[in-house]
Amino acid sequence: MVYNKLLNFAGVMGDPDKSGFEVVKAFMKKLNAFLNILMGSFFGVFIGDLIANYKNYQQFYEIYDAANSAPWYYGASSSLILFVAVVVICVVIKLIIRNKTK
Numbered sequence: 001m002v003y004n005k006l007l008n009f010a011g012v013m014g015d016p017d018k019s020g021f022e023v024v025k026a027f028m029k030k031l032n033a034f035l036n037i038l039m040g041s042f043f044g045v046f047i048g049d050l051i052a053n054y055k056n057y058q059q060f061y062e063i064y065d066a067a068n069s070a071p072w073y074y075g076a077s078s079s080l081i082l083f084v085a086v087v088v089i090c091v092v093i094k095l096i097i098r099n100k101t102k
Contacts, residue, residue, distance in 0.1 A: 028097045035090045046083040050076045 053075045 025101050028101050032094060032097055035094055039087055039090050042083050042086045046076070046079045049079040 050073070053073065
C-alpha cells in the first residue's frame with residue numbers, strides 16, 4: 001500500500017517498465033524540489049522580516065532612541081536562527097538524497 005502511494009506520488013503509477021530504483025529516484029527528485037522551495041521561502045521570510053524591522057526603525061526612530069532599547073536588527077535574530085536551522089536541516093537531507101541516488 002505504501003509502495004503504491006509512493007508510485008502515485010512519484011507520477012509513475014501504472015508504468016510496469018519502471019524499476020524500484022527509478023521510482024525512488026523520481027520521489028527523491030520531488031523531495032529535492034520541495035526542499036529547494038522550502039529554503040527559498042524561509043529566505044524570503046527572513047529578508048522580509050529584516051526589511052520590516054529596518055523600516056520600523058526608520059519610521060519610529062525616536063522610540064528606539066528614547067527607550068535606549070536594542071538595535072533595530074535585534075528582532076531579526078530570531079528569524080535568522082530559524083532560517084539557519086531550516087537551511088542546515090534541508091542541506092543535510094539534500095546530501096543524504098544525493099548519496100542515495102548515486
